[in-house]
Amino acid sequence: MAASLTGTCPTLDDGRRAVRFARTYDLPVERVWQFVTDAGELAHWFPSRAEIDPRPGGTITFGTDPDMPDSTGRVLGLDEPRHLSFEWGGDELRFDLEALDERRTRFTLTNVLQAADTAARNAAGWEVCLAALDAHARGERFEAPHAGPSALWKEFYDAYVEAGVPSGAPVPGLD
Template sequence: MTADLTGTFLTLDDGRPAVRFSRTYDHPVERVWQFVTDADELAHWFPSRADIDLRPGGTIKFGGDPNMEDSTGRVIAVDEPRHLSFEWGGDELRFDLEALDDKRTRFTLTNVLAAENTAARNGAGWEVCLAALDAHARGERFEGPHAGAEAPWKEIYDGYVSVGVPSGAPVPGMDA
């Protein structure tokens, strides 16, 4: 079985490495905005609990991930309901939402990486998380980002490595 890789590794105009994912959801942009800003909605798919003070310079409290210590981040930009960006663990996460019509929204996640060698690891992680978001958006239950050994993470990671996405960074919870 081959992993379905939906992320793209790229170099931004400013030279920073990133991985980018795009989805289309059958929900209005305001509903998709809730998926990326409301702590209870994020709990369905985001790797950590994220409580966001939704304003530029606001604090985000991350917790509950068994493989990472609790931490804080900073909101970089908010343009409700189209854009949210914030710092997390040295990376920058950008969520861009585009209303395609009254009932459909294009969702784009760009993970701007602090280190290029995290691309395959983060790409695989986001694939698992976004599969959980996809299911949640369809109204289905999914055991999501923390599905542990049941998650296809390793196969997806190997897929990214095999197509030349930079790798080699330690994997929380798997590397010593």
């Protein structure tokens, strides 16, 4: 059975490729904002430990991934509780939140890619990470690993490649 893909791979106005995902959570925007800014909340779903100095130009420290060296990024944009963007490993991550009403929030993650051939790999990884976030938002535990080579992303990767999403980049921990 083929994986059900939830991401898209748009070309942005400036010509860069991205992968984008949207979710709607039955939670107020302030709660969803915690999912993308609080280190304890990020630990439930983000693929690396991330500690954010939440101000434009602030530093983000990434670590604890056995297949990637610890690194830092920079906050590029912040409009609490609607937008956070930052650098990570040469890519740009954008989180946009829209309150649909007092109890529902549209969450959009856009991973602007430094290299187009990372699209299928990154999209597959975000599918698994966002499945962990979806479970966390429902108050459930996500039992499978959501990052690293043992994560259940290969089926998603193959489906993105079959859908024509650019691929071929090395996979940390496997290549």
